[in-house]
Amino acid sequence: MTNSAALVDLPSRYEVAGLLWFYLYHTLDWVFHQVGRIVSLTQRNVYPALGLFAGITFLSATVLGRSGAEDASLNSPFHTYYSQEQLDKQDHKKMSAEATTAAAAAAAAAAKVEWGDMVIISGVVVGAATFLFRKYLFGAKKATELTIAQKAALAQQAKNQSAATVTEYSPERDFVLKMRKAGKNVVIFYGSQTGTAEDFATRLAKDIQSPSVRPLVLDPEAYDWQCLASLGDDELAIFVLATAGEGEPTDNMEAWFNALVSDRESPDDSDLPEFRQPDNKPEFDEDSPLQGVSYAVFGLGNNTYEQFNHHSRLVDRRLLALGANRVGERGEGDDDADIEEDFARWKEATLPLIRQFLGSATPLESADESSAPEPTWVVNELEAKVVWAKGEFYEEPVSAFDSRHPFAAPVTTAIELTPSADRHLLHVEVDLAGSGMRYESGDHIGVYPTNADEEVDLLLSVLGLLDKADKPISVSATDPFAAQQSLFPVETTTYRAAFRHYMDITTPIPRAQIKSLMLPYARSEAARSFLRQLADDKDAHAATVSAGCLSLARLIGAVREAECLAIASSSAASDGGAEVPFTLPVEVAFELCPRLQARLYSISSSGRVNPERPSITSVVLQYDAKTEDSAKAKLGARRCGVATNYLLGVMRYLRGDRAMPLSSEESETNSTLRPGCLLTDSTELPGAADASSVQPTQDSKAHMLQSFTLQPLSGTIAAGKRGLTMPVFIRKSLFRLPSDHSTPIIMIGPGTGLAPMRGFIQERAHIAREHPDQPMGTTLLFFGARTEEHDYMYREELEALFGDIQQVAPESQIITAFSRDQPQKIYVQNRLVQHAELVYKTLLCGQERLGGAPRAHIYVCGDAKNMARDVTKALVTLIAEREGVSEEAVSKWVSEMRRLSRYQEDVWS
Ligand SMILES: Cc1cc2nc3c(=O)[nH]c(=O)nc-3n(C[C@H](O)[C@H](O)[C@H](O)COP(=O)(O)O)c2cc1C
Incomplete structure (x- = not known):
């Protein structure tokens, strides 16, 4: 073998530098992460500092290396002669070790620095460092890397910090600017955990709307509390605030609440929040920063909680203490009694004052029952041939799952714990693997249920949509300034998917909604008087709609029954409007039904023992709607809780049971009546028999099983290979074991x-x-x-x-x-x-x-x-x-x- 020498192009200095950088990055990533975990420092402080340090080190080494290299020419440490023997042996380890040593030697050789290179290399390094450390600099860490408790602590810390300090001004978060651009003079903020307050806020906006009262409904989480002081004296903020936890604010009001009430023990000693000094108020009084700001407040709570309506009470107290002026009295709704009536009473007393405050010359318009209000939503039917949207929750991939982006968790177990004929007690387990979500014992799991097929079909049927149930649609806001531009979390869906996955179609319709959104569509006198009575007579509404748990479809059915009765009686022969059975435009149905909310269950397993398999223990809710021997509607059938019956459907699906129809009574129609008449639970015309005769027998109760279409939701599932899935998320709770296990x-x-x-x-x-x-x-x-x-x-x-x-x-x-x-x-x-x-x-x-x-x-x-x-x-x-x-x-x-x-x-x- 000749001992000839060959010039070997060893890895260029950039490649070596790249390699070094690669290893350095991963080593630092690991080290930083461990350090971050141990000392619980926020990533924003630690990582950039260490990243900068690493970048500077690297920059120096590269520049010095380059300078040394130029002087060394072919003897450069990056171009080394090797013998053929060495090459044949492919002794790369040794070669690269030598190259590395040579690189270090060159780096050590100080030489002149070319500033052009310096600028280029600096740019590359800063860009690379920014790219490589982007998740630390700009984004959240992977959910798996922190425990839920750590994440919550960090989130809480961040929230408190953001509440306590005046953040950088951002026009996107300036609600006053947004109001003025949109020509609005009232902003309605809602603090809502499970959707009720949000729904109330939306309805309130509809109720107060007039040429001189122009409301905008906003989620406080998306806006700065610091702008509150900028509200003018011809503008108004309305707060509709639910209390959550043990007297806590809802998640979306947390930052605002922390700013207003920094001292929860003695709220009146809270720090003075630093509101942004408004340009339009030159005489801004820092001790009374909300002088000239007017607001109204309605709280939602439940009297069975010790801290009844605590959140709204405290917000109200602090706003007054900060110099704001309250319009009307604070309203308080009690979920344990009749929150709808509480809300109606508060509106009745407060809305005239609001109108007066905003300079409306006309008294509260008495709603003309025949004129339909402006629709909030517009439905566009799409010509797409493929129905691809079957109830997605979101369209974009997400990095972390939460209540707005639930994870489609495969259901691994669903069994009946104590089988019995009249009661189902379920144990359901899901698999969180791959979601990055973890839970601790005592946390809650949120489940997005699906409405039963029977309920969906019933509603589609009374709305005349059965033929086009699977037509793709998009639903958008009519108001271009509305905070929520799309009704659903996805742009395209179908009528069926919308009612199955997004709308709460079984909840009884409140009086105010019957009046404003249903009555205008009554064409026959029979329908008008039936609906008018429900809207005006609180007791009639309570007895028929609330006690009977009349969903929208069943309420429409009850109106049709009233029409049928009128047709059957000779006196109504001239009631021309009854030719077409009562129905509603689908846009109105979308407005009448609140959004289907996730249901929270206390997790019944240990996060320490089964970190990826939280379980739910739930009793299936089936109950008798109270029988009312009403002349208008005969009720008395069973009603099914949406989420628990969905879990029952999941259990039966996994067990391989065939889904059964709701009950023979409910699916039957009476051929002597025109189609659509019989949608309440009676098989006979009201008044023809004693109401108790339609009570289901014990036997029929056992057959109250709904069917559910449990196809996977395409937006939440990967590749469809994971069997039956349920959209879930984890909600942190304060219900915790003592950290010291010796505590009893x-x-x-x-x-x-x-x-x-x-x-x-x-x-x-x-x-x-x-x-x-x-x-x-x-x-x-x-x-x-x-x-x-x-x-x-x-x-x-x-x-x-x-x-x-x-x-x-x-x-x-x-x-x-x-x-x-x-x-x-x-x-x-x-x-x-x-x-x-x-x-x-x-x-x-x-x-x-x-x-x-x-x-x-x-x-x-x-x-x-x-x-x-x-x-x-x-x-x-x-x-x-x-x-x-x-x-x-x-x-x-x-x-x-x-x-x-x-x-x-x-x-x-
Ligand atoms: C987990 C939980 C905790 C609650 N804590 C309180 C409380 O401490 N005080 C209170 O008055 N109401 C409490 N409530 C009742 C809610 O405020 C009430 O149901 C309200 O209508 C919910 O509104 P939302 O759906 O907008 O969140 C609680 C409700 C839930 C589900």
């Missing part, structure tokens, strides 16, 4: 209130198994149900888990209350009293007396109205007796426990 816990979770407790128990049992040497606090579960035989869900599992826990915490136990297993009803609160000594001892945590100190953690989950209150009462009484103090003193202690998150409730009404 007392859990009270009757019925499906057991759900989060099951997660806690799984977690404690897991820890007991993994760390048998570590101390664990006594773990008590009070579980209640109707009967031990039929309703004791997860019995074997719970007993086994408690077996594990007892190994380390021997006094841990399950205490059950089966209300129907003995002549007198026994509930969990009775068991608390019966086991008072154990409860008290567990609370004491080994101390002599409770005193003021917080001890064990108490968790209550289930019905807010009765159970949660009775449980608090029982606890207060038993503690007061043992401590020898007044119940008032113990109530204060309980309040303190709540404040410290040691007495936690996850309740619903």
Whole structure:
């Protein structure tokens, strides 16, 4: 072999630099991430600094290397001679090591720097660094990389920061600018978690609209609170605010609330928010920054919560304290009573004042019942041949899933826990793998349900849309300035998909809506008088629509029945308008139905044990609509809760059952009547038989099974290979186990209130198994149900888990209350009293007396109205007796426990 030398083009310096940079980036990425995790620093501070450091280092090395290289010419470290032997051996490792050493040598050789190169290289480096670190500089990290708690903490921190400081002005977030550009003088902000307040705000806008009152409905999350001070004295802000959590603001009002009420303990001591100084108010008073700003407020809440309407009350209090002027009284709606009536009363009292404030000369127009209001939506039928939109939630790929971008989670398990003829108790598990979503024990899972096919078809039928149910449509706002330009989260859908996936088509229609949106379309006198009565007579509405749970389709059916009756009676022979059965334009139906909201369930598994498989434990809601022997409509059929029956449909689908029709009564039509007459649940004309005769028998109740079209949603699913999926997202909760496992816990979770407790128990049992040497606090579960035989869900599992826990915490136990297993009803609160000594001892945590100190953690989950209150009462009484103090003193202690998150409730009404 000749020992000839060959010039080998080793990797150029740029390639070497690129390689170095590649490794450097990945190493730094990993190191930075770990550092970020450990010290919980925000990415915005750490990563750019380290990125800059790396960039400067790299820049210096490259420039120096280049300069050295030029001097070295062919002896450049990047062009090295190698023997053929070496080449034959392909000793690349050695070669590249030599090249690297040579590069380092050249870098070390200081030489003259060419500034042109310097600029080019700097540009490349800065561009590359910006590109490589873009997710740290501009975007969120992958959801998988942070726990939910860390994400929430960061989000909260960010929100508080943004609330506390005046952010950079952005015209897009300036709602006053937006109002003025759109020619509006009223802005309606809604704080809404599950859609009710949003719906109220939209309806309010419609109700107050007139030439002199021009409202704009906005989501506060998208706008700056700092602009509030800029509202002129001829403008008005209306706040429609629901209370969430335990007296908390809704997520979309969080930033505004944090700015206004920075001190939640004593709101009046909150810092003065730094509003943006308005140009139009030269005499801006910094101590009273909202002087000259006017507002009105309606709060939504539920009286069964301790902090009733807390959010709206606090916002109102702070706005007044900051110098704003309230128009009218603060309104308060109670979801536990009749929130629609509360809203109607507030509007009746406040709208004239608003009109007066805005200088409207005319009194509140008495709505002309024959003139239809301007439509909010316009429906465009598309000529597309392919129906590709079957209910997507969004069209663009997303990097993180949330309530607006649910993840199509494959359903891995759906079973009936305690099979029984008249009641379905379900356990459903989904797979979060690949979503980046994680949950912790105590969190909630949101599920977007699908309306039952029968309900969808019924509505399509009464609207005359059955023939074109699958026609592609797009629905857009008629007002070009409306905040929401498209009714659905996707641009194109079909009538069927819209009613199946996006609209809440089963909720009863409120009085005000009947008046403003249905009455104008009544052509016959019979329809007019029927609807007028429902709109004007609160009791008639309550008895027929609310008690009968009349959905829009059934209400239209009831109007048609009234028309049928009128035709049948001779006196109505001249009622020409009744020739065409009552119906509505589809745009109006879209306006009458609120958006179908996700339903939240307490996750019934442990995030630590099953991080990718959250489970839902739910009882299927089927109930009898109250029978009203009304002359207009005979009700009395079963009604089905949308989401829980959807879960039942999922379970039956996976089990391979054929979907069954709703019931023979509901699907039958009476051939003696014209089509469309019979859409309420009666098979006979009202008045022809006693109302009770249409009550379903026990047998027919067992057959109340709806059918669901459960095809995958194309916008939320990858490649369709994952079987049946459900659109879900995780919502963080404050319902948390103590971080110190030696703290005792007392859990009270009757019925499906057991759900989060099951997660806690799984977690404690897991820890007991993994760390048998570590101390664990006594773990008590009070579980209640109707009967031990039929309703004791997860019995074997719970007993086994408690077996594990007892190994380390021997006094841990399950205490059950089966209300129907003995002549007198026994509930969990009775068991608390019966086991008072154990409860008290567990609370004491080994101390002599409770005193003021917080001890064990108490968790209550289930019905807010009765159970949660009775449980608090029982606890207060038993503690007061043992401590020898007044119940008032113990109530204060309980309040303190709540404040410290040691007495936690996850309740619903
Ligand atoms: C999880 C949860 C927590 C709630 N917490 C409170 C509360 O602390 N105080 C209250 O008055 N109402 C509370 N409510 C009742 C809501 O404010 C009420 O149902 C309202 O109509 C919901 O409006 P939204 O659908 O716009 O969110 C709570 C409701 C839910 C679902």
